[in-house]
Amino acid sequence: MENKVKRQHLLLSKQLESSKKCNKIFSTSLLNLKKNNFALNRQINATVEKIVNIEKENRILIENNSKLEKEISNLQQNCDYMEQLLNDDRSIELFDSSTNSFSAKTMECVMNLSNCNVAHHKIPDVIKSVLALADKEPDRVPKRATIDSIVSAKAVITQKHLSNVLPSKQNLTLYTDETRKFGKTYNTYIATDENQSPYFLGLREMYNKSAQTAFDTLLCILQDLSDSVTDLDNKVGDKIVSNIVNTMSDRASTEKAFNNILEEYRKKILPTVTDGWTDLSSEQQTSLTSMHSFFCGLHLLVACAEVSQKCLLEYEKTLKENIGLERDDEIKSEYLNTSECATVRLIRAASKCLSRGGDEKSGCFSDFQAYLSMSGRRVKFIRFHGNRFNVIFLLAEVLYYHRNDVV
Template sequence: MSDGVEDADFTVRRLLELKKVGPTVKEWTLECFRVCGINDCKGARWIRCRRFVEREIAKAETKLRNIRRRPSQTDELYYLNSYCGLAAHLGISLSLTPLPPPFLITLLIPAHSVSIPSKSTVSCETCQIKSRKIKNISRRLKRAQTNLRSHKLCLISQSKSANRLARSNKRLSKENHRLRDRVARLSERYTVVERNFRFLENANEVAQENLAEAHSGIVNLSDDRGVFSPDTVRTVMELSDYGVADERVGGVIESVCRLVGVQIDKVPSPSTVRNISLSSLTVAKMHVSERLGDAIDAGEYICLLSDETNKKGNKYQLFGAGLAKGDGGQDVMVFGLTQVADKTAKTAFDVLRERLDSLGGLGRGSEIDQFTDRFLAATTCTMSDRASTQLKFNAMIADYRASVLPKITAGWDKMTSEEQERTLEFHEFYCQLHTIANLTNVVLEILAEHERIVTGKEVPDLSPTVFAVVKEVARLFGDRSAGMHGCALEFKAWSKQNLSDCSFPSFLGHRFNVVFLLAARIFSQKQKLVQIIDECGGSKVELVKLAELLRLPLISEHLQILGMIDQLVTGPLWRVAENLKHVLETRSHASLLLSWVGHCKGDPISFFSRVSPVPSLQTIAAGTEEMLGKLLSVATSESSLEATVLLMEAMERYFKCLFVDFIDGGKYSGEVSEDTVERTQCALGHNRHIESAFGFVDRLHTHSPNMIVPRRLAKLMISKNHTTR
């Protein structure tokens, strides 16, 4: 007997019979392969069959238990003879052997015919009922088969549709990615256009307001609260910087507005101008703080400039910061004008720290408690005069800088000893303009000694007769001569009439080489001065005495020597010091100057020669060829040569002492490391900016003696640091 299944599939009944071969799934699977006639029982097919057998047997047992709870032999037979789906799962065609008795049963199954017993053979009513049921089941199976084929065709159609949709989805995904990129680009363009639109919208509003003001004919300098606009405040600060008096600022603004045909609602009152000028000190400090803070953050080096002075019985201390510029020059920021009780180095150092602390919290990104330390750590050199208090002050700066560098320098402990020494390197430079100023006393002392030798009279060390002549000419014929004398006006009118216009600067108000400049001009105009005195001033004793002194040969010799020093020494040194791109360039002109002085000491006649042995000084000699020609037009005497030898010996000692660091054997002679050159790039060759600031303060004392110190400091910083420009 058999189950009637051939070349189709396993039935549930046959699947359950596999459990009789052994207790394990492996044995069931091997029996399944044996019954199917398959020898290849390895690989993926083995795994798939094993999983299927284990799952279907468990499911069949559960199903049979559920059927037997509601006894129905027909349902049980139908279920036992249904396909389990192994062939479709493995993708094979089975050739099955019949089952041994007592498992024979004939059922109607798909794709095979089922033999139905005739009525003659069926004597039992139960069999007829079962036969009808089998027929019904067969019909239902056929319908199920038909539905299965329909569902299969539907699934195939849906699979093809899904494939088409997948391809469309892939294509649309690419298109979506492309569109997203385009949307991102358009979004960026939209952001830019929106920003430009808002800017243009604001500009349009401002233009509309300006147009409305233009149509109304009145420009409002203040808002509804009566507060002046920032542009008005800046204009007031600029006018104050230009020297316009507080009471005149409003009138100047009105005059300019009338010039351009504009009406304004109101102008600042004098008290408002004073308040704005006083508050401008904060603006000036913020400017200095931001400039220094940016330089420190950028790692730039700073040269500290300092000096002190007396003005109207008050002692003042002033500081400045030299910063290297890209073109090789230096930029100076003046700060810290403070009235002090004394000029000690300790007072100057305390004032410096106080000024730096006040600047620390005003700029960008610099903390108050670190700005001073960072500033002094970035300070690699100083510029000052040679006063003892300044020398002590420079030493205090160097010591304090050495104490803070390890604290604020990143990676200090990881630096080598050589790198630490280079970082701690500190340089002190001295104003070369003071060298020129102090040369005056050296020259006057030598001329006084020469006068004593020639005349045998007692002459004070620093007051030779030629010095009295220079001061007397400046007093009587200078730009600031008193009106009671009347000599200056007559001399100017006489000079213009004789086509020889020449002026004498006032002796007062000048600190440096005015003695040499005056001597050169007096020597060139000596004959004309004597002539005008004889013609116009015969009744004035002081003029007669001055004419007698001008006629003395010794005075002429000394005036000639002073004039030649102005043409060949002090004038060139002044311009060289002001135009140095780097302070170390002093080495070249210092060595040339000493070489020239030594040559003139051995050959004094070369001092009066037009061709200088120092070409660099000769090419930038001060004055015109006419003045130099007049100085050389008079023949030199033996007395002049003797004075020249004495003078060259004294100048040689003087210049060797002051330029000791720049000549052979000095600190900066020979080759200097690139690191030293970079660290001293911020140093100037002079301290003129501080001296100029003191001159500005002196002018404020003269013209505005009652001005308070904060406003004086504000005007100084705004003017010297070009804050409003």
């Protein structure tokens, strides 16, 4: 009996040991399963987030696609409408029958063509030709009388613009210049602001070229600007004069006198157009009333040229008396101007002979140009006639530059 109990006890011990081993194996497997389950949960969550993001992107793409489809539909409708206009209606409306006048764009077009120096009687043909490029035809084009009226309206528009802009511009510079054409005297008035933007005040005919007449003409122009404003008490002209602090002109005595008259008039009207004038000190008032006059240097060059020519003429006479040098005007005096010095005559003859177009009959510009081109140079001579006053000095420099080529 005792042996039987021992055998059973040994068997139970073996079974218990086997159960422990199995339990340990199952515990390890369970732990591994838990780890795998945790990893799978993380992958599932990441996949879910990706799916959510993809769904959001998909919704955005669907919305954008819907907008694009609408835009494509609208563009298609516009294209169909434009094709219908191009195919069905070749006429373009320039004349407004409700107001019995041409449209504002048509009048602007006429003014722009006039600014491009298109002759008034050619403007209708130009409008038709340009519209033909777009396969269009105008319903009506303005006639010559209408074009003249539209172009004349530019003056009114200009006056309106100047009367609205110039009174607020500070530190204006007034440019004046007088010229004669076909026995008549004309004067031009132009103003520029601090940014050098030009404002054309006007070009008027004068019965004489005196300084007072030029100033009265300026006042007439400024009065026209004042009249273009609906406010009767506007003083536009006086405000513009008060803003003029500089003058630019040539060195003629009439221009200097004009500047003095303008400065005196400006001193007179400044207290009436300047706010708080009485509150300013005498130094401030003096500073505001002062003006600066600038003069063109071309007339100075003319005077230098005339004086230089007289000096050279006397020098040539001195050479003749001292060393017996014979002047060319004594050789052929019937063909030459005896009051002109030989130096200036040489400069003019060289220019006439060697410049392009200086003398089409007897000049040798082509030969001289070919000669200089052999050494990679070019002709620097210009025509004597038709150039500015400083041409005598410029040509003297050119003749000295080409001295070895000419001699």
